[in-house]
Amino acid sequence: MTSTRAVLSRRRFLSTSSCLLAAPSLSAAGSELRLENSYGETVLPAPAKRVVSLGYNTQDALLALGVVPVGIRYWYGDYPYGVWPWAQELLGTAQPTVMTGEVSIETVASLAPDLIVASGSGISGAEYALLSRIAPVLMQDPAYSTYGSPWDVELRRIARATGTEDRAERLITEVRGRFTAFREAHPDWQGRSAVCAWHDGGQTGAFMGGDTRAQFLAELGFRAPERLSAMQAIDGFYTTLSPEDLSPIDADLLVWISSDERAGDIAQLAMRRTLQAYVEGREVFCNQLLAGALSFGSVLSMPYALDHLEPEIAAALDGNPKTVVPTARAAGLYQ
CATH class of the missing domain: 3.40.50.1980 (Nitrogenase molybdenum iron protein domain)
Incomplete structure (x- = not known):
């Protein structure tokens, strides 16, 4: 996994598009x-x-x-x-x-x-x-x-x-x-809020609009929560959160970009349990391969991410608080 300190390079940081066709x-x-x-x-x-x-x-x-x-x-x-x-x-x-x-x-x-x-x-x-x-x-x-x-x-x-x-x-x-087919297949998801978040080395944060992961969610028709959008991006692509207040990442869909080794750290993140996304089972945990596909954000990796993420999102947004996304349960995020 990667570090989240602003002074560190993207190489180390990123291991843990609603864009113009310019x-x-x-x-x-x-x-x-x-x-x-x-x-x-x-x-x-x-x-x-x-x-x-x-x-x-x-x-x-x-x-x-x-x-x-x-x-x-x-x-x-x-x-x-x-x-x-x-x-x-x-x-x-x-x-x-x-x-x-x-x-x-x-x-x-x-x-x-x-x-x-x-x-x-x-x-x-x-x-x-x-x-x-x-x-x-x-x-x-x-x-x-x-x-x-x-x-x-x-x-x-x-x-x-x-x-x-x-x-x-x-x-x-x-x-x-x-991407168009995805949006057309899920009109009820369009305009709902979504975040790609991370937790590493005791620090929690989220990827911002200048990052491939946030751009991927935007391509699916999701938007960033207002409180997160109002925060300052570090190096143009991420931000960090106070350990006492994780509310900026409390979205309709919370996607954890992590690795199998970090799942236990996320599961033990006390303030995560104050989020409605946690209470209502609206979280998706990405293992290293899926997290890698989102992090690469390439013409080859995004179709892979679409295939594997779509059923996870469907389970997270099915409206049933008792339903927990299978990968989240398997990762130990829910007991």
Whole structure:
């Protein structure tokens, strides 16, 4: 699991979209591709074929587009080559180099990429400058925070850099169709409040509108509770709560983003029992795999999350306080 201190990186923090379809800024000068990014401009002489993925979840977008990275930056989870189950089939027999911890410039250089995808990587300006001496570096669109790029915006940017735009549009249409079908199947859920919360290291908090998990709930037609929306986001994507007052996360639907190891800590969280969501059994507990799917928030992981989360939400919002979501009971959140 990840830490929740503001000073810690997203890599450590995040282990525990109602968005605009904004196209990335790109212009062509002759055969060059130019994409504005948060540190300047990415210039490619031609669509990239040999790609290193430094973003914590960008391997998913690349694999979905048919581009198998030659290097992948490990985020978390015990899965081969840093690729989670929803994307393993697309990896095939490839064995990309896995990079852990801080970015190794030497390792990246040894892979001889023609593009380095570093969107949502958290690299510094100095690291960007060094990596740019190896190959063009694609950062997130400057309109968004480091970890706040909507999934479709990011997919389109990577697709343009790799010459796979048509495939990206098909994928976006398919996933948006899944969200539309979900909303149409559950009109009574639309506009109800929902929160993705976490508890780790004695601290409780929630993910805010700039985060993939909150964006996922918005795509399903839920809204954030007013008290939570009024709070200040830390680093643009999360907030922390006072241990004496968890009421900002008291929503019609409370989704705990956690891991199996943290379930006991949530079960022992005394003030959780003051929440109506707890009293009425309107909580969903995400095990590590489902929490990972929501945390990745990718074109590949979100369909997985939809398939596994829909019956959990249905049980939580069935109007029967005696009904407890099976995964919540299995995790020990209810005795």
